Amino acid sequence: MCEMTQSPSTSPGSYDEHSAEEDGILHSPRNFLFKLVFPVLILLVIWEVVAYVARGFSLIDVGQAFLELMIEGDTDGVTLMEHAGRSIYRVTLGFLLALVTASPLGIAIGRYRAVNDVLSPVVEALRPIPPIAWIPLSILMFRTNLVAAQVFIIWIGAFFPILLNTTTGVNRTNPVHIDVARSFGADEQVILHKIVLPSAAPEMFAGFRIGFGIGWMCLVAAEMIGGGLGLGYLVIITQQLGRTGQTISAMLMIGLIGFLISYLFLYVEKRALRWRIEVSI
Amino acid sequence: MPKLSVRGLYKSYPNGNGGVTRVLDDISFDVHDAEFLSIVGPSGCGKTTLLKIIAGLMEPDSGEVYIDGTRAKMGHSKVGYIFQQESLFPWRTVRQNIEFGLEVKGVSPQERRRLSGEIISLIRMEGLEDNLPHEVSGGQARKTEMARSLITSPDLLVSDEGLSNLDAQTRNYLQEEFLRIWKETGSTILFVSHNVDEAVFMSDRILVMSNIPAKMIGEFAVDLPRPRERASTGCLEYRAKILEMLRIEQEKALARQGG
Ligand SMILES: Nc1ncnc2c1ncn2[C@@H]1O[C@H](COP(=O)(O)OP(=O)(O)OP(=O)(O)O)[C@@H](O)[C@H]1O
Ligand SMILES: [Mg+2]
Numbered sequence: 001m002c003e004m005t006q007s008p009s010t011s012p013g014s015y016d017e018h019s020a021e022e023d024g025i026l027h028s029p030r031n032f033l034f035k036l037v038f039p040v041l042i043l044l045v046i047w048e049v050v051a052y053v054a055r056g057f058s059l060i061d062v063g064q065a066f067l068e069l070m071i072e073g074d075t076d077g078v079t080l081m082e083h084a085g086r087s088i089y090r091v092t093l094g095f096l097l098a099l100v101t102a103s104p105l106g107i108a109i110g111r112y113r114a115v116n117d118v119l120s121p122v123v124e125a126l127r128p129i130p131p132i133a134w135i136p137l138s139i140l141m142f143r144t145n146l147v148a149a150q151v152f153i154i155w156i157g158a159f160f161p162i163l164l165n166t167t168t169g170v171n172r173t174n175p176v177h178i179d180v181a182r183s184f185g186a187d188e189q190v191i192l193h194k195i196v197l198p199s200a201a202p203e204m205f206a207g208f209r210i211g212f213g214i215g216w217m218c219l220v221a222a223e224m225i226g227g228g229l230g231l232g233y234l235v236i237i238t239q240q241l242g243r244t245g246q247t248i249s250a251m252l253m254i255g256l257i258g259f260l261i262s263y264l265f266l267y268v269e270k271r272a273l274r275w276r277i278e279v280s281i
Numbered sequence: 282m283p284k285l286s287v288r289g290l291y292k293s294y295p296n297g298n299g300g301v302t303r304v305l306d307d308i309s310f311d312v313h314d315a316e317f318l319s320i321v322g323p324s325g326c327g328k329t330t331l332l333k334i335i336a337g338l339m340e341p342d343s344g345e346v347y348i349d350g351t352r353a354k355m356g357h358s359k360v361g362y363i364f365q366q367e368s369l370f371p372w373r374t375v376r377q378n379i380e381f382g383l384e385v386k387g388v389s390p391q392e393r394r395r396l397s398g399e400i401i402s403l404i405r406m407e408g409l410e411d412n413l414p415h416e417v418s419g420g421q422a423r424k425t426e427m428a429r430s431l432i433t434s435p436d437l438l439v440s441d442e443g444l445s446n447l448d449a450q451t452r453n454y455l456q457e458e459f460l461r462i463w464k465e466t467g468s469t470i471l472f473v474s475h476n477v478d479e480a481v482f483m484s485d486r487i488l489v490m491s492n493i494p495a496k497m498i499g500e501f502a503v504d505l506p507r508p509r510e511r512a513s514t515g516c517l518e519y520r521a522k523i524l525e526m527l528r529i530e531q532e533k534a535l536a537r538q539g540g
Contacts, residue, residue: 176368183336184382184433185358194384198372275372275413 047248055244065245066252074238074246078229084253086229087219090147094154094222095215099208102159106166106204111173111196123163131157131214132221139225150222157218158211165207169200202269202276209265216258231257282350283311284469285335285437290344292330304330305341306494312437312471317463319472319480321523322490323531328473329365331495332439335471336360348436358386361430365441368426369414375425376401376410382433400428403462420451424458431466439471444479453511456483460507477527481519482511489526492534499526 044059051057069080108115109123131153142149177195186194223232231250238246290308293301304327312318322328333339335346337357346353353359361382369378376397383393401410404424409417417425423443430438444452444459460483463470474480480487481503489499501523505515 174368176364176366177370179333179338179364180362180368180370180381180429181385182338182356183358183360183362183430184385185356186385190385194381195370198370201372273372275415 047252051244051248057245057248061245062248062252065243066249069246069249074234075241076228080234080249080253083229083231083234083250084257087223087231087254088257090150090222090230091154091212091215091219093147094151094218095158095208095212097151097155098158098162098211098215101155102162102207102211103166103204106163106207107170107192107196107200109163110167110170110200111192123160127160127164131218135221135225146225146227149225150227153222153225154215154218158215161210161214162204162207165203165210166200169203169207170196172203173199202273205265205269205273209262209269212265213258213262216254216261219254283347284314284316284349285312285471286345286347286350287311287331287335288345288347290331290334290346291342292327292334292339293342303494305334306496308344308495308497310488310497312469315467315469317460317470317472317483317485319474319484319487320490321474321477321480321487321527322495323492323527323534324475326490326492327495328490329441331490332362332441332471332473335437336362336439338362358433359436361433361435361438363423363426363430363438363440363443365445367414367422369422369429371414374411374413375406375417375421378414378425379428379432381429386433396432397428400432403465404428404458418451419447420455423447423455427459427462431462431468435468437469437471439473441473442475443472445475452479459483477520477523478511478516481516481523482509487519487523489523489530491530498530499523 047062048059051059051062066080071079073079073082105119109119110116134153134156135149138149138152142152173196177199178191181191181195219230220232220235223230224236227233231254234250235247235254238244238250288309290305291303292305293303296302308331320328320331330339334341335353337346337353337355337360340355348357348359370381373381379397379400380393383396388396397410401407404427406417406421406424406428409421414422414425427440427443440459444455447455456479462468472480472483484503487499487501487503488497489501490496491498501519503519505513505519509516
């Protein structure tokens, strides 16, 4: 799940899809149908097919397992929301760590040729390694500190998309904008702050969104290490106990939260980058 | 003392095959206080290169630039620059664009607001302050760039084809605006153009540059009263003389290539 390619693109398509009409999502019958009813129906069909093929389940069974997990919790009495809360906590930690490490590095690689020359090959040689492959080493490195080992996996997953997008964004800085700043006597720090950062912001935001998404996907892998809490852990443990209804419930929750967070990012992006989004339409 | 003195500028660029191409070849000239000086020359003769060196954005191979008698080195901020390409920051509103230079120079927000308000009414863009660059017309964008360069009261304003890429009507209108703002601010202007009509209409003096390696090959003091008529005999005479000089220069360049 974590091995998916990490594209450095801004995916401009995603702006187009969500910008113009998003505000009126429920205001027109067409939007209501196309943006809510149809997607939900398709999702229901997919899960029904999966549940049926896997265990001969119906959605009713899954719904029951879901409610049971929500209210009574798993065999230890831990509810679905508690698992979800713990997962969100770990992913947020890993993501923030990736954000504060990958952004400055991406800016440095994008802006300074020497840094680019030295670090680009290093990055390219590390990037293809799937986060999941780091699990054995992360356990060895962090020994008893399970949370750190898990956060490390998520960090790896989120790091590269943020790094690559930031570099792409910085490279997109218009040289004439730098000349404008220089003509007013701006030093490097001012140029970074007032020209390079805003120029790179759209790509960086996209990088954060993709990075969080991949971090979230690495969750199951990270929680396979153990820890006794978290949605990924729940997927593994319920499957071992043969409670497929609960396994699917946990998966549904992973999908739902990922969806909500992705939308949250898009929402912030759209507000913060009015200049770029309106240009790109 | 001249506002700007350019002394013996040389500049070469590396060319594809490991050698260098000399672009500026011993360029010297002065611009006087409050003068409107235009430079015309063939495309690719090094006008932008010259302006960038004057503005401290590029190092010459040799030669010096003096502003008010003081040597102006790389990174100085005495020159307001209107670039050949569109150069407004797309993420900043008109007002924020205009205030940019003041921010860099650490002027307080209240003072920035006051100065930008003044200059916005000078360029007659009231009501558009909060628009983003893509929400104003090409001509308004040019005026915003002009205001952004002027707001820090630079010693010298350089404009690199500032009025190119506009339709004829907007161009004429902006020429008049440019002259009005020049008068009202008392600025010294170095104006690069490839449009001889425009140079004659606007300038106190016109310098003509040759093809690369570029030298100054002609100088015309435009001795015509203002406001000028574009199609007046006086303007047309200067125009004819300058075009003739450029034509001969073009022939020489072709002959050089042929030989
Ligand atoms: N960075 C560079 N590297 C190599 N050659 C360059 C570079 N910049 C400009 N040149 C060359 O130097 C010459 C002068 O360029 P410059 O941009 O100064 O001309 P210009 O007079 O402004 O042209 P135009 O009227 O088309 O704007 C051109 O022949 C150009 O090809
Ligand atoms: Mg030029």
